Amino acid sequence: MTGSTVSYTYAVARDADGSLEDALAGLPGVADAPVRLVRAEQDADVVVAVSPVPMQDFDEDALRANLEDLDWLESVARAHHRVIEALAARTTVLPLRLATVYLDDERVRLMLEDRRQAFTERLSALDAHVEWGVKIYVEAAAGQPDEPPPDTDADTDLSPGRAYLSHRRAQRHAREDAYRDAEQAARRVEDAARAYAVDRVQHRPQQGELARGPGENVVNDAYLVPQQHAEGFRTDVLRAAEGLPGVRVEVTGPWAPYSFATPAEAAPLKRAAP
Template structure:
């Protein structure tokens, strides 16, 4: 892919990071981001310790009108999201990073520098608060009604032969409904146990909407989709405690993912862009990938 020239390029911003020793540029040398463009750092004038990782992207794809169209293209969106996440993860290896929203673009590097200087105190404060922490995702799945209905009926007394076909059908449906109710009650119990176990190790929690459709991974219905901010030294204990919290509850699965950069804990970067910025597309960085 041909790298855009300065005349037809916008600046794509990935995340804000701390670079106290100005060594981050060397650590990121050779890293390619969205549109396979090289990643570089924009450093503020007021606070040299805080930087933004950026790269040039074609204006034809990222100006506001084009971006709205592209965001409906799942293949295009997945490609951008993977590149965005790759840059964030590369930063997170070396320093604390605040991921920006997917497809955040500015007119040029100078606009990024202006944004960084304008918000330097908020960024510095949030970077300090998140230092030494990482995000972990916790999802709880319950057997779905479709799955329940697909299973063979449990062994038990045969239906009353005196029932009409319609009455027999309703009787089976009532039994299936009771099975589903039991499963969701077990899910509530699992959620309470998981939250209690996580509270012993995490310092913050964000509740996201459960994932549905293609976003949901594996069998079952996603009923809890939370993110926890966990100190590095508590990560192993957090994972073990949460994974075992639902032991003994039938039809329940707990998935723990991570560690991630703190996508869910970046409140200071959720501001809308200034009027002179072309667009800030995508969705808020919610649950980690």
């Protein structure tokens, strides 16, 4: 890579056995740059994965514009995630925020030295835990399609205007029922999660380009779950929408603990008593 570069950071990790260099060998990072490790001088087991990236793409003005470019953003996010997943396959990681850059590796090292104790404590807290994403959707179909009502025998005695209003009223009632069902599904998810999860982060529901798939996203949570309970968590949470037409529960993961790299502001879930 030619020209001026800055150091793009992916994650803090523990490299107790020195195997992470091998895990990252040949793995392309952001801008197809090689990934390397920056180590703390006082504790060589704690590392930050970094890549050199073009300065002109990550200065303040360029980054503001690039974050509006969905193709650029997706490319960076995929590379960011790829590196973190390679690390997470071998060790506990603290994913860093997307597009976090430092002037050079020495600035990364100074940051690592300054926050080493906090990083070490958080790595210990997240050891052998994974993140699951749980989204609840109110399906668009729950209120019937937003189209003029078809001619039916039931509407033959109504004027077109009254038939239209009747149809809209039925839509509204069905929609209200779906939202009530979504609240019930959310309670079921929370009840199921208490048997497994040790922490939860409540994210803002996704909208616009981020909201993929049918329906309206009304719940967007992340749960921190011990690895040995991962499949039990997934199985029980997916049952939360059973018997609730118009509601869909989506479970994604397991992931590296993206939402828990720093202590959550929300109060942690309490584990159910054995």
